[in-house]
Amino acid sequence: MHESIAGFEMPTEIEVRRAADLLRMLSDPTRVKILWALLQGENSVACLADLIGATPTAVSQHLSKLRLAGLVENRRDGTFIFYTVENAAIRPVLEQVLAIAPTSAAERG
Template sequence: MHDSLPDFRMPTEEQVHLAAESLRLLADPTRMKILWALLQGESSVACLADLVGAAPAAVSQHLAKLRLAGLVRGRREGTFVYYSAADVHVRRLLEEALFHADHTDRDLPDHPDRPGHPQHAGHPGHPGHAGHPGHAAHAQLAADA
């Protein structure tokens, strides 16, 4: 027992394994673009392929992996399958990954994460970060989608 961490509890092995698998699947730029597009609304493989600039077969393979991990859902309508993000957790995962990426370069003189910067108090989900305006990473993914 660590005296400095009296309430410390390690996640279970299963929780750690499942979280690591989800993060591993998110570690692909095309999959991140697919998920970003799906966070905007339901879409077909053909539409997603056009949005992310990839071949439909490649998008279909990415979607199969994301679906197995529980990050996306598919809904069949006739011969088409329409995909959507599985739940709000997917949005939070992607937004946090983008937020983190946008805040890794803190040596920029006007970076919003610097205390005293007018946009420092901005990102939803973090104390002192309520409503962070568009980050470069968010804008880039949106532009690419």
């Protein structure tokens, strides 16, 4: 058995579940690209599809998931819908994940 660790604090179950849900949203390469593109500024589905090299249908489906997760928001302008990142605090999270992601031996050459 271990002794109590002085000053040890564990996040609540709700906090842990929310963090895991966020990480699941970031577990898809297309969603990471979409969020990164949206951190550069507001974009439409067609523009995002062009920027990340995916079909508009795929981008739309991912945006729907990101919107339900509270990571992006949209606004309508006539027949167009434009998306933005809802909480800019996602930027340092993405930057950190991209910085610490290990490279494979093949990528290193």
